[in-house]
Amino acid sequence: MKICIVGAGALGSLFGGLLARAGMAVWLYNPSNVAHVHAIQRDGVCIERDAEIITVAVPATTTPDALADADLVGIFVKAHQTGRALEQIAPKLNPRSWVLSLQNGVGMEAEILRFVSPERFLRGVTSQGATLVGPGRVRWAGVGPTVLGRWSGPPTPEIDAIIALLRSAGIETDYSGEVERLLWEKLLVNCAINPLTALFERSNGAIVEDPQLREVARAVVCEALRVARAHGVGLGELEAIDRVETVARRTAQNISSMLQDVRRGRPTEIDYINGAVVREGERLGIPTPLNLLLTKLIKERSP
Numbered sequence: 001m002k003i004c005i006v007g008a009g010a011l012g013s014l015f016g017g018l019l020a021r022a023g024m025a026v027w028l029y030n031p032s033n034v035a036h037v038h039a040i041q042r043d044g045v046c047i048e049r050d051a052e053i054i055t056v057a058v059p060a061t062t063t064p065d066a067l068a069d070a071d072l073v074g075i076f077v078k079a080h081q082t083g084r085a086l087e088q089i090a091p092k093l094n095p096r097s098w099v100l101s102l103q104n105g106v107g108m109e110a111e112i113l114r115f116v117s118p119e120r121f122l123r124g125v126t127s128q129g130a131t132l133v134g135p136g137r138v139r140w141a142g143v144g145p146t147v148l149g150r151w152s153g154p155p156t157p158e159i160d161a162i163i164a165l166l167r168s169a170g171i172e173t174d175y176s177g178e179v180e181r182l183l184w185e186k187l188l189v190n191c192a193i194n195p196l197t198a199l200f201e202r203s204n205g206a207i208v209e210d211p212q213l214r215e216v217a218r219a220v221v222c223e224a225l226r227v228a229r230a231h232g233v234g235l236g237e238l239e240a241i242d243r244v245e246t247v248a249r250r251t252a253q254n255i256s257s258m259l260q261d262v263r264r265g266r267p268t269e270i271d272y273i274n275g276a277v278v279r280e281g282e283r284l285g286i287p288t289p290l291n292l293l294l295t296k297l298i299k300e301r302s303p
């Protein structure tokens, strides 16, 4: 199976590197971070985990040509870059490829579905934590489950094969028939961890270690949960809080993707995370003042 990773930043390079290490034919595509691509071409992807360093040779490229005969295309660009990335790859995209998005947030699916049939679209979530620490170098800062499902249609043996290959690469992966619920459950995690760690410049562990941040995070989760219930999330408040805090503990050392973006002066995914809760809350008539406040504060901090 040939796999092409679109948007090989921290998480994309981690997934691509692990799949290549397991013997898959992987291509990493990143048209904007040329220094990262050149470092991988020269030295391979370097995955740092605690004291261990895993170096894997993987072809990397700034052009989308490798997509033409890919069996699986992984979309790892930031939520707000999805439309542009899909427009760039569309001329090379093979209609028979499976397209998998494990992106944070909700709302970018429409951009993917402009070019990908819903039957070939796999959407999922991951709690793996990764940070780009330099060109070609990724810190694997947290291990967590990955769950994916088919946007439209029943599971197929091909999807089972994709899950099996992710597992064989050491990426714990399961199938879900309830993609929407899955996305909104993960959104609860990102709603609390991402903006608070970004605003207070703390690693994920602070969400459980700092009593004040913990209290605010819990209030944000409970508020977002009222909106998430309209999307199939059946968790009680304590369960939802426990999910968020479990991820914060498992990725305690990780610098959240939003803090990474704020530190680099890049746009964040806030519109697809807390901003999505606010928009859905407005539509449903559910007030979301905390999520609105966090959205505004993050927008003050990023372009």
Ligand code: PAF
Pocket: 104, 126, 127, 128, 129, 130, 142, 189, 190, 193, 194, 204, 247, 251, 254, 255, 256, 257, 258
């Ligand atoms: O966006 C992130 O950083 C990740 O989704 C997560 C799970 C919060 C870990 O840092």
